[in-house]
Amino acid sequence: MVSRICGRGCKCAWWTGLLLIGLMPAFWLMAQPVRDRVLEGAQLYSRDDGCLVVNIDFSFPVRYVRHFPLHAHDELHIELRPIRLNPGDQDVLVQREAVFPENGENDVVEAVVYQGNSPNGPVLHLEFSGPRRAAVSQGGDFRSITVVVPGASSAATCTP
Numbered sequence: 001m002v003s004r005i006c007g008r009g010c011k012c013a014w015w016t017g018l019l020l021i022g023l024m025p026a027f028w029l030m031a032q033p034v035r036d037r038v039l040e041g042a043q044l045y046s047r048d049d050g051c052l053v054v055n056i057d058f059s060f061p062v063r064y065v066r067h068f069p070l071h072a073h074d075e076l077h078i079e080l081r082p083i084r085l086n087p088g089d090q091d092v093l094v095q096r097e098a099v100f101p102e103n104g105e106n107d108v109v110e111a112v113v114y115q116g117n118s119p120n121g122p123v124l125h126l127e128f129s130g131p132r133r134a135a136v137s138q139g140g141d142f143r144s145i146t147v148v149v150p151g152a153s154s155a156a157t158c159t160p
Helices: 002-006 010-031 087-094
Strands: 039-046 051-058 062-068 073-082 096-099 109-115 123-132 135-138 144-150
Touching: 039 096, 039 109, 051 109, 062 135, 073 144, 123 144
Parallel strands: none
Antiparallel strands: 039 051, 051 144, 062 073, 073 123, 096 109, 109 123, 135 144
16 A cells, blocks of 8 residues: 555655654653653862862752851751752652762762752752851752862852
8 A cells, every 4th residue: 555655666665664763763762751860960179269169960950049057067958949840750859869079188078968858848968077168059050059168178268
């Protein structure tokens, strides 16, 4: 029947099959789940002024709401709100996961922990090796949070 419609016999059926096979990978890519992790990673950078910058990357856009405590402490809690998430990926929000930035010489940030099942919504916990006063800011792409803290040998007030 295909040969009657095409008029060229097997060649038309071959091209139709090739076209369908070519479109199948695009369909499978669109149908796959988007993510299975919340945290993509954490990078630690030293600045010339003695401050450390911790960049925490997320697999979906998040909004920085607030952080506490505002004084020097050995933990920092950052409240987040997801901006946009596919309905099929909602179960990712309630999980708990951690990343450990490579500190090199600076042993200041020990762990970055995402806790999705907190009563007020998702919270990001940073654990420091000692009391630190932190400044927190939203990443420009809404897929990251930036935290700036004084380095191990610095007493500077750090700003993002």
